[in-house]
Amino acid sequence: NADTSKQININLSNVSTKELGLDTLSIGSDKLDKATYDATALAFDGLGKATDATKALLDPKVNAVMKEFDKVKSFMSADDVKKIEAKLDTYTKANDAGSKAAANDLGTEFAK
Numbered sequence: 001n002a003d004t005s006k007q008i009n010i011n012l013s014n015v016s017t018k019e020l021g022l023d024t025l026s027i028g029s030d031k032l033d034k035a036t037y038d039a040t041a042l043a044f045d046g047l048g049k050a051t052d053a054t055k056a057l058l059d060p061k062v063n064a065v066m067k068e069f070d071k072v073k074s075f076m077s078a079d080d081v082k083k084i085e086a087k088l089d090t091y092t093k094a095n096d097a098g099s100k101a102a103a104n105d106l107g108t109e110f111a112k
Contacts, residue, residue, distance in 0.1 A: 032075045040068040041110060048107025055099040062091060062103055069110070084109050 043065045052058045066088065073081050087109045091102040 030075070032072060036068075036071050040072045043068040044107050044110035046107070048104050048111075050100065050103055050107065052103075053100055054096050055094070058091075058099050058103045062088070062106065065107065083112075 047061050047065045050058060050061055052061070069084060073084075084106070087102070087106040091099065091106050094102040
């Protein structure tokens with residue numbers, strides 16, 4: 001899923017590199033390494049299966065998941081990032097009674 005806010009679309013049938021003032025054209029992208037992705041997926045999966053019943057016990061796990069999420073979110077679509085951030089917001093607003101369900105819900109969002 002590309003971040004379309006960073007895309008530049010040029011219809012090459014209508015222009016030449018000379019008209020664009022380019023003498024070199026390079027196309028590249030950042031890559032997410034598999035180890036980082038796997039660590040993030042594992043952290044989210046663990047949170048999705050967490051059995052802790054209080055926010056005090058869940059907060060460190062949620063913080064660890066969000067730290068991993070920060071490493072991969074630039075590679076995700078804006079919609080997917082918003083979904084995870086919305087689940088985090090729900091968790092943040094949850095009381096102890098609702099924190100486990102909210103944390104589990106956040107944990108399963110990455111795999112969707």
